[in-house]
Amino acid sequence: MIEVEHLCKTFTVSRRDAGIRQAVSALFRRETEKIRALDDVSFRIEPGEMVGYIGPNGAGKSSTIKVMSGILTPDSGVCRINGLVPWKQRKEHVRRIGVVFGQRSQLWWDIPVIDSFMLLKDIYRTPDAVFHKNLSQLTEMLSLQEILRTPARQLSLGQRMRCEIAASLLHEPAVLFLDEPTIGLDAASKLAVRDFICQLNREKGTTIILTTHDMQDIEALAGRIILIGKGKILMDGDIEDFRRQLSPVRTVTVSVRKFADMVLPDGVQLVQKQGETGGRMIFTTDTGKVAVPQLIGLLSEKLEMYDLSVENVSMDALVLSLYRKYQI
Amino acid sequence: MRLYFHYLSLHIRERMEYKKSFLLNLMGQFLGSFSAFLVIWFMFARFHSVKGFTFSQVLLSFSVVLMAFSLSECFFRGFDTFSTMIGNGEFDRILVRPRNTVFLVICSKLQLDRLSRMLQAAVMLGYALPRCGVEWTLPRIGVLVMMIGCGMAVFCCLFICGATLCFFTIESIEVINIFTDGAREFGAYPFAVYGKGILRLLTFVVPLACFQYWPMMWLIDPESPVFYAFCPIFSLLFIIPVSLLWKLGVKKYCSTGS
Numbered sequence: 196m197i198e199v200e201h202l203c204k205t206f207t208v209s210r211r212d213a214g215i216r217q218a219v220s221a222l223f224r225r226e227t228e229k230i231r232a233l234d235d236v237s238f239r240i241e242p243g244e245m246v247g248y249i250g251p252n253g254a255g256k257s258s259t260i261k262v263m264s265g266i267l268t269p270d271s272g273v274c275r276i277n278g279l280v281p282w283k284q285r286k287e288h289v290r291r292i293g294v295v296f297g298q299r300s301q302l303w304w305d306i307p308v309i310d311s312f313m314l315l316k317d318i319y320r321t322p323d324a325v326f327h328k329n330l331s332q333l334t335e336m337l338s339l340q341e342i343l344r345t346p347a348r349q350l351s352l353g354q355r356m357r358c359e360i361a362a363s364l365l366h367e368p369a370v371l372f373l374d375e376p377t378i379g380l381d382a383a384s385k386l387a388v389r390d391f392i393c394q395l396n397r398e399k400g401t402t403i404i405l406t407t408h409d410m411q412d413i414e415a416l417a418g419r420i421i422l423i424g425k426g427k428i429l430m431d432g433d434i435e436d437f438r439r440q441l442s443p444v445r446t447v448t449v450s451v452r453k454f455a456d457m458v459l460p461d462g463v464q465l466v467q468k469q470g471e472t473g474g475r476m477i478f479t480t481d482t483g484k485v486a487v488p489q490l491i492g493l494l495s496e497k498l499e500m501y502d503l504s505v506e507n508v509s510m511d512a513l514v515l516s517l518y519r520k521y522q523i
Numbered sequence: 524m525r526l527y528f529h530y531l532s533l534h535i536r537e538r539m540e541y542k543k544s545f546l547l548n549l550m551g552q553f554l555g556s557f558s559a560f561l562v563i564w565f566m567f568a569r570f571h572s573v574k575g576f577t578f579s580q581v582l583l584s585f586s587v588v589l590m591a592f593s594l595s596e597c598f599f600r601g602f603d604t605f606s607t608m609i610g611n612g613e614f615d616r617i618l619v620r621p622r623n624t625v626f627l628v629i630c631s632k633l634q635l636d637r638l639s640r641m642l643q644a645a646v647m648l649g650y651a652l653p654r655c656g657v658e659w660t661l662p663r664i665g666v667l668v669m670m671i672g673c674g675m676a677v678f679c680c681l682f683i684c685g686a687t688l689c690f691f692t693i694e695s696i697e698v699i700n701i702f703t704d705g706a707r708e709f710g711a712y713p714f715a716v717y718g719k720g721i722l723r724l725l726t727f728v729v730p731l732a733c734f735q736y737w738p739m740m741w742l743i744d745p746e747s748p749v750f751y752a753f754c755p756i757f758s759l760l761f762i763i764p765v766s767l768l769w770k771l772g773v774k775k776y777c778s779t780g781s
Contacts, residue, residue, distance in 0.1 A: 206777055266618045268774050282774075290621040299612050305540045306533060314533060317526045318620050318627075346540075 197240040202272035204233040232258040234426035243400040247417030255426040256406045293363035297375035302347040308358045309343045319366040333361040353384030373405045389415045410510030429521045447478045450502035457497045530630035553639040574716045579655040586647035588710030591674025593640035599679040601632030605686035666752050673755035674734040680765040690772035733758035
């Protein structure tokens with residue numbers, strides 16, 4: 196259980212104009228500015244939840260993760276994770292969490308991955324039995340057999356990320372923080388990482404908190420998203436709720452053998468018809484008036500269909516419209 | 524302790540990936556600090572004493588300081604590159620490990636290249652001990668060990684002190700090097716040669732003289748007060764303000780953006 200209440204953190208940032216003269220004068224008189232990285236952030240996450248934490252660059256995503264993982268001490272506010280305050284009971288707390296920073300490696304560059312893992316075993320004082328059980332499970336789930344004996348510098352980015360994730364899970368944490376886990380990965384590696392995260396959540400009930408800019412990640416993984424902008428929580432809830440709230444319109448495309456005339460209910464429109472006697476028909480429906488299953492039922496009564504697809508507004512478009520709505 | 528050796532073995536394995544650069548570094552380090560010894564040696568070839576200290580006594584203080592310094596450097600100098608650890612976010616990683624932060628910083632950067640300096644310090648010590656006019660009884664050897672041990676602790680504190688400043692500035696500050704690398708150089712002479720003011724500073728503020736000048740006085744001159752011999756222990760008090768400063772620094776720490 197993660198409880199975060201009224202978390203605030205300000206950073207002091209110094210500013211100066213470009214140029215050598217400004218640089219020299221900045222030595223003596225420095226203009227500083229306070230930036231509210233976190234401004235009254237509150238949320239709750241239940242055990243076993245998978246939460247996507249999104250927001251534009253500099254919104255406060257990483258700061259929140261850093262506070263929750265005991266790296267930063269906030270100016271004020273409460274944060275309790277499984278009953279522990281991360282920055283006060285740091286050692287007990289971090290023993291139960293795993294952190295993956297997508298952009299920073301925790302593996303030793305010049306020595307085989309397995310050596311890094313053995314070191315982690317000593318750092319976390321993981322008992323032999325637990326360690327070997329987890330290692331063999333992770334090796335299988337992330338298919339690491341071949342790469343465990345390779346030095347980290349010779350791994351591809353995708354292979355390395357799989358090792359990073361394994362490294363963060365060897366001590367069986369109850370909570371896993373993933374900071375941009377799929378950054379820079381190719382399609383196959385992204386899929387492998389996503390599948391693994393889903394499986395982990397399903398089989399071990401690990402609570403997962405994920406920050407990302409890749410909306411497909413969110414779509415594939417998180418049931419719930421929290422949107423942060425300028426240090427404030429703007430929205431918190433189910434992905435489907437967002438979608439309904441933001442854009443109630445769905446597009447339904449059907450391919451039919453033969454066109455037929457029909458009366459469309461209020462809220463449904465035929466936007467396009469391709470072909471002479473048969474072909475593709477594209478409808479839009481306002482889900483507030485006619486739900487998608489209802490429309491499909493109606494269409495299948497009247498038409499002989501051989502293909503059908505329903506399109507959501509893409510996650511990217513959705514998030515952009517969110518950013519616009521809140522002007523962040 | 525087991526973890527420390529685990530780190531050590533990984534560092535050795537890592538260094539062995541690049542054998543040539545390791546060997547060249549060892550040689551470079553050796554020649555570098557050997558030159559400091561030559562400077563002293565040439566000086567004493569012309570003048571026979573500095574402020575009443577003979578060559579062999581200077582040699583003793585030099586070798587004690589060098590030994591303490593190179594021990595602490597070899598094992599604890601992770602703090603030297605602390606500003607880069609903060610800059611590239613490595614320190615974030617350390618904070619999410621369930622171990623003492625100071626300990627992990629020490630472990631993450633062991634400087635094996637400095638082994639050559641330790642070897643050299645050992646040679647110097649071996650040369651100086653029979654020649655400095657001290658009769659080596661058991662208590663005296665005890666004091667010598669204490670001097671080196673406490674000296675190592677003081678240097679280690681100084682490294683930490685310098686690193687702690689990074690929390691407030693994000694960049695490293697060279698000021699502290701006056702007391703670390705600087706002390707190695709001017710610690711070649713008993714600190715009394717620099718005058719009363721400096722000696723006081725190095726006794727009560729930065730306790731470098733506590734493990735060098737005062738116990739050495741006791742070693743050389745049996746008439747001097749016995750508490751001189753226990754000065755090295757006094758220098759350990761330096762750990763208290765330094766550890767408080769470190770705690771404050773970790774609390775103030777604002778990580779860099781990712």
